[in-house]
Amino acid sequence: MLIVMKPRATAHEIDAVVDLITEIGLRAHPMPGATRTAIGITGNEGPIDGRRFENLPGVAEVIRVTKPYKLVTLDLRPDKTVVRVGGATIGGSELAIIAGPCAIESREQAFAVAKTVQKSGARFFRGGVWKPRTSPYTFQGLGDKAWQILTEIRDTFGVKIVTEAVEESHVDLIEKYGDVIQIGARNMQNFSLLKRAGRSKVPVLLKRGMAATLEEWLLAAEYIMAEGNYNVILCERGVRTFAQHTRNTLDLAAVPAIRRISHLPIIVDPSHGTGTAYMVTPLARAGIAVGADGLMIEVHNRPELALSDSAQALTPAEYAQLIEEVHAIRNVMARAGCGLNAS
């Protein structure tokens, strides 16, 4: 932390800052300059809330130097994390594909889609059991009934089940019947839920919040890891901007940015990231080209009848074409050795 004083700050004002630093148990290092004095702070173990200094007389600016996270960082663990789910992996050389409908609507629908997903070589099947919906008057998911269907799908198709936990009790059920706990964008800072997921042995897929900075997102991962669960997969799914041509703005720069800071694997969700079927394939290609470890894709056997997110679901044929294209790009990148490792 560095506190920059105003050009005309008095010796008295500088002393008052130094005294407050001392009072909260830290060490102050005043550095007088030509026009102004800066005061360095050391002796802190975790991050300090430097905002307390902002309103003191004579203070011009408070500058934070150290980053507030630790377990997520490459400093702590220089090698990339590879999350293993049975035989499948996320973050290694394998391209991870998580595909399926937005929500489980019926046995017929789920089986039709699961067949498509398995055929494509994807190892993960997604399908919502409980749907967090903006309006209380729209389809909220099948709940328990969906679990029976998902269990059958796991047995029949040998795919791993990824489903969203909307409350803590859902984590119990996913531990019993599923393979990966998804934390949705709306719950990225639901800290009770993060802590519960952190006490689980099941890997956690953590979506970025709608307006979350990378720091907030990584700190949400830190909440999970601080409880002991190190198998966290980050998922970029677009952020809210002024744009109207797309539901969210997919922020692909997050992928290299996360790689620079963290060892955690990161995948991209172009379905929620765009909200519109015709954009999903181009942005899926871009997600792989930017260096993501995998994709989450919504597929539906009959998108126009889907009970939720119908505009962004791909048909089985569109999905098959997408898979072909992203593998082609991934192969080119593997040959070139680009973008796949922490930098």
Added chain:
Amino acid sequence: MLIVMKPRATAHEIDAVVDLITEIGLRAHPMPGATRTAIGITGNEGPIDGRRFENLPGVAEVIRVTKPYKLVTLDLRPDKTVVRVGGATIGGSELAIIAGPCAIESREQAFAVAKTVQKSGARFFRGGVWKPRTSPYTFQGLGDKAWQILTEIRDTFGVKIVTEAVEESHVDLIEKYGDVIQIGARNMQNFSLLKRAGRSKVPVLLKRGMAATLEEWLLAAEYIMAEGNYNVILCERGVRTFAQHTRNTLDLAAVPAIRRISHLPIIVDPSHGTGTAYMVTPLARAGIAVGADGLMIEVHNRPELALSDSAQALTPAEYAQLIEEVHAIRNVMARAGCGLNAS
């Protein structure tokens, strides 16, 4: 809902849209125009997810006509809601002031601040028991110990207690020991928590999410009301933008916009809305001038030692000055009769 076809849409494509509308149980009303056909949809009880039509061949645009909420609207209830908490009110002629520290840190701190709050004539005391913090390594609130302190404060000063529920079990405790359940910005779409608050008899103060549209915010209120709790107070606390001079961008246009749609009272939180003490008083004045029903203000007996949000807390003297100024503006407005009723 209105579906606008492309200029060269074929009769076949138009028929396909009409058929899908019929298949999902609604009525289609094709309206041929000079250059293109539009198809109206009626027969729906709640809102329809019109996005399913977007990818059909020949469709240019899908336009939603009806709004997705009902209980929050002036259509349903033309008179403004006045929330009563004991003898105090929010939404009526009284200016509601909710003030106190970000978090309860100690008996001494809480009592010192409560005295200041009571003296100012404010009827509501805020103070966090559990703090949802971005980092797992920062102060998380005193928890149960804070309840003892708050209970004493309620008895001693006669103020109503407003505190945030971070998980469902907290609602039980607020029902026992508090007066208003606060739902924070990060939990605005934590639907389990909203439903739990909706089953309570205690009023709910619902903060706007960091990047929530008015529609999403009102639908979150609708979740609470749909469970039977009609005593909802909205709280504008700033949204996330590119701005760097302020922690959030306080969106005061939300106040007249909400008034146009909803009967619910709305207050403004300039402390979180700006994140910086020197801006709190000017924006508090602006909040009252724009027509808000009240304010939520952070005060601390010694802001520079506060364990959270220290940069935005006012000193007792700054707070007293703020209260004086906002009452003067409110009085002017009451005399002019402006901005206080639903338009």
Added chain:
Amino acid sequence: MLIVMKPRATAHEIDAVVDLITEIGLRAHPMPGATRTAIGITGNEGPIDGRRFENLPGVAEVIRVTKPYKLVTLDLRPDKTVVRVGGATIGGSELAIIAGPCAIESREQAFAVAKTVQKSGARFFRGGVWKPRTSPYTFQGLGDKAWQILTEIRDTFGVKIVTEAVEESHVDLIEKYGDVIQIGARNMQNFSLLKRAGRSKVPVLLKRGMAATLEEWLLAAEYIMAEGNYNVILCERGVRTFAQHTRNTLDLAAVPAIRRISHLPIIVDPSHGTGTAYMVTPLARAGIAVGADGLMIEVHNRPELALSDSAQALTPAEYAQLIEEVHAIRNVMARAGCGLNAS
């Protein structure tokens, strides 16, 4: 400028940074810490582009310490600037009202509105001569013909004329026939136009760009002042965000933030800031309450027939009511002495 090295930066990497600092003519001050070294830079006269250091091996972060502007700052001129236009002032004790139609459409329209404006006690009449419109197919202003009308209005009603310059040649005309040069949001970084206005003796009203940070806005003012024209008035007119209930998001926190940094007067434009007539009056009140030096308001004798911005123009009656309300609030504030001076 402060360069923070990574925890494991080598002595060699630190030396390379020091060498580059020296190579570009500045002085380096390495400060070794417990876990990492920081390197201070001094000797620069203007701001340094510190981004050049970001990609050097071993560098973790580059932190700018000094602000890049000088003429706009309170450091340079501690007293608030009062811009004088004939007998009228902006930035002093007088509340400055600039009102009129979006564009001059006809003699009848302009005279009808000017009468309303004069009657309200406003000293400034606005009216577009050339309209910068998003589409090339919409009304672009009357051009030269509008000048005749404005000249008559100036003579008849004794009001000062504020009009937007869209290109450099317009500044010549405003110097001849008008009183204040307006630079619109779309041209806030049209540096040729800023420099031309800076060489004028006529005051300049500089609107904030649609997505401009305060720093960019103040640097645009700095461009004008660097050419010798110190009579600059800033105008907050809303920024672009994800919000859909309002055309722009009026950022009233900009008012106290500018006050903290700059001696320049600042006014608020709630007409463009909201884009909707029913919001203009509440946000005008808020603008005055937050401490702005004045308002810019769109009025039309018959808004529903206006050729541009019809949705945000007030009727004469609505405008008269607005003026009454804002004066009442201003009076309260003057009595309390709040928000009107640089802090």
Added chain:
Amino acid sequence: MLIVMKPRATAHEIDAVVDLITEIGLRAHPMPGATRTAIGITGNEGPIDGRRFENLPGVAEVIRVTKPYKLVTLDLRPDKTVVRVGGATIGGSELAIIAGPCAIESREQAFAVAKTVQKSGARFFRGGVWKPRTSPYTFQGLGDKAWQILTEIRDTFGVKIVTEAVEESHVDLIEKYGDVIQIGARNMQNFSLLKRAGRSKVPVLLKRGMAATLEEWLLAAEYIMAEGNYNVILCERGVRTFAQHTRNTLDLAAVPAIRRISHLPIIVDPSHGTGTAYMVTPLARAGIAVGADGLMIEVHNRPELALSDSAQALTPAEYAQLIEEVHAIRNVMARAGCGLNAS
């Protein structure tokens, strides 16, 4: 245009809307529904400013149906535009690479970079002659001296010269000495400059404004085309959001979105889109994978000494590697036939 009345709108209010429609020369088509009436408008040739209806009594919402542009659309010209510059093309099967330094700083620098660019097979050399800089105190470009250098480079290396026009007189010079007129993000709505470029015979590269919607961007292109110059190339260069890990947020969804509406070629600028060298190559790959027609890349022979944008310039070696990777991805896409045509 569709005007939706409120549920309780009176017959009188409906008539008033119909009358106003008639008064401005259009035809009204009232369509009574179960709960509310909608009124269609026809007879307009260009777009109507529907906002004028928003404040009429009884009006709930005004819904625009037709899009406001024409020359840019696929409706007008279903085949993709291929812009030809001498023997080079943008928008065809060739991958267009525009590379060079941010600004021409010296003959040595420019020649060193031009050699790298030519060697990579790129056909276009960029280099700023006049630099629009946020601060008046930073390097503003070499001006006329840069033209001599660029002319020599064109002769020596056979590359096409792309440079930014900051004012109308610059267009004259580019017509004489250059090959492509660049309009920068800050000038995207400088309509005088757009019109001047529209009267030129030289192709125009139009960068997206910092907070421009696609509609505003396409209308800026429409300004150029309406004057007769149909050789417009769009360039996505990132938009401003709350993100702090990147200078701008590169909006790659703009590429498929533009493809859906317009026949104009579109390229991506990952240098300005990210602002940081380590992100440029991954985002360049993503830009090609999403289907862009080319890239604009900043290269410098010694980035750490660059006088502007030093943090985002690639070294010659990094640039060569980028070119190799993007060609590999482009080849895969060409084989798969994906993303390259208007959809």
